[in-house]
Every structure is written in structure tokens, then in C-alpha cells.
Amino acid sequence: MSTLSRATVVLAEHRPETVPHAAALMGEHKAIFLEEPPDGLFHQMLGGDVPVEDYALTVEAEYPAFIHDMCLALRDLYAGGISIYQVEPYLEHLVAIHEFFSSGGSPDDLDPHHVQYKVYLAEKEATAALLDFYKTAARGSFQATVESVKRFARADSGRFLIRDRMRAEALGPMIRRFSKSYIEAGQIHYFLWRMLHRNVEDTVMVRPHFLMGGVLKSLGISRHLYGPGDILTLRYILRPELPDPMEDVLAARALIYNKLILKEEMASLKEPYPHMKDELQVIEVVKQLTLKKCADLFPLVRKVTTEEARAVVARYMGLSLSRIGKPLALQ
DSSP: OOOOEEEEEEEOOOOGGGHHHHHHHHTTSSEEEESSOOOTTHHHHHTTSSOHHHHHHHSOOSOHHHHHHHHHHHHHHHHTTOEEEEOOHHHHHHHHHHHHHHTTOOGGGSOTTSHHHHHHHHHHHHHHHHHHHHHHHHHSOHHHHHHHHHHHHHHHHHHHHHHHHHHHHHHHHHHTTSSEEEEEEOGGGTTHHHHHHHHHTTTEEEEEEETTHHHHHHTTOOSOOOOHHHHHHHHHHHOTTSOOTTHHHHHHHHHHHHHHSOOSOOOOSSSSOHHHHHHHHHHHHHTTOOHHHHHHHHHHHTTSOHHHHHHHHHHHTTOOHHHHHTTTTOO
16 A cells, blocks of 8 residues: 655744754655745755855845855755755745836736736735735824725735646646655644645645644644734634624734834844744734734834833833733833
């Protein structure tokens, strides 16, 4: 009797602290499928013809330290005989669209029957919703801003569904070729494993795996690292037609969460997992906020820095800054 191939959809954020865990798990697989479009320099970097530092400079990345550390790990894995692929067709089409526009093309020139047109429309809708949110958050009322958060989350959920469906279709025939495949995915792409399972259920056993789940468990945490905005988006992905009594509260909490969470990469030699611990503490704080409390806090934090917003929330909630400062990484 033949044995099914296995594929693990590994869900994690792009943080430097996740790289050692990802590299260790990648080493247990025969092939790695990264969540990025093909890049001509990538395999030159893997083979040692292009220095990691030079390659990292060519990648427009929100987290450069993560890219650098991951490239070093991938180079070692590649040298050990593991196959590595970049598979993200949605982003590949998006890059092609940008290049088409930069060379003089216009939206009217896109073929409405081509998959790139679907990508264009999804990006256009999500970008418009995001810009509307930024505009409303700067000058609009609390309720109007909450509504703009929900509109963006719905548009974003539609974009993620298209993106995950395209990636699942592309990955299906590739993972059949390997006994064990590691599929990199951000946590918001939780639905990817279900789509992939539907495509290959007779030939490949697909399972999701939260990369940092073991670390969370060791900290006594029994849930995953989803902020309120991600939870709202995932609810729209998983139950798009159902009314959600929590959507206003989640959208409101997302407004406060986004003001409290640290955006920059952190690396600490004294304390491991600075991003994870920061996110955990911010999530715990915003979970205590009702819709009214969010409405009270919104005008106080909408135009201040992260550090100032954390001080505001600490005062409002009656928490001493020294007590809330350490877990929230306040300086």
C-alpha cells in the first residue's frame, strides 16, 4: 500500500525570533515552499554566488533582519540537499501588473478575462478601503472609523481568499512530487491549508501547524497570536455571509491595538521572543476593552506615538506604568 505524501502549512509571522524554529522544522522536510514570488537572484544567493547581504538589499521587506536571518538559514538547508521554491502566484501577478503600469500600460489595457484582472480588482478594492480608513481615522468620528475598519477587513478578506486559492492551485501539483513539504504562510492565511487539502486530499496529507505554538504553550498560553483586526478578517473569510455580533467590538479594539503594538523589528539578547511577548500583552490589554472604552480612548490616542498611546491606555485603565510598562515594552 502506498504512503501519502505529507505537507505542513506552517503559520507564523515574519519575525527574527521565528527563524530558528522555522529552520529546525524546515530541516525535517524534503522541500520548502516560500510565501514570495520568484526572484532571479534568489537561487544565486542560495548557491553562494550572491552574498546574503547583497540579496537582502534587493528585497523590499518590512522586516529586513528577518530576511537576512532566513536567507542564511535557507542557504544552509539548500546546501544540505533540500529543494527550495518561491511560490506565490498572486504576488507574482501583482509584480507583473506594476511593471505593466510603469511601462505605460493602464487598467483599461488589462484583459478582463485574464487572472491578472482579478488580482488588479482585488488590490484596487483593498487599497481603496485602506486609504478610506486612513482618511477616516485621521478626521472622522469613532463610529465612522469603526465602519471603515470593517470595510477594509471585508475587502482584505476577499483579497486573501483569491490569493490563497491561487497559491493552493499552484502548490497542488508541486507538493505531490515530495514525501514531505514545508509550506510557509503568514498566520492570516489559515484558510490556505483547507484549500490545499481540497486540491490534493487523495494524494497528500495536509495539516496546519502554528510555528510558535510550542513556545506559547511553554509560556502557559493556550491560544494563538491573532490581534483583533486579524480575528475580524478571519471571521469574514470563514463566515462571509453570517452576521457577526462581535464585528464592531473587534474593529474598535483593532483601532486601539494598532496604536499600542510595536511595529519595528526587535531583537533582544536579554529576553527571548520580544515580538511575541509584546503582542501577547497588547492582546490581553485590548481584550478588556468594551466598545465604550474604545470610543473613550480613540480621540486620546489617534494622533500620538506608540509610547504615548501606551501611557494613555495605562492611565485610563488604572494600571501603573511600571506594571504595564515591562510587558508592553514601554521605555
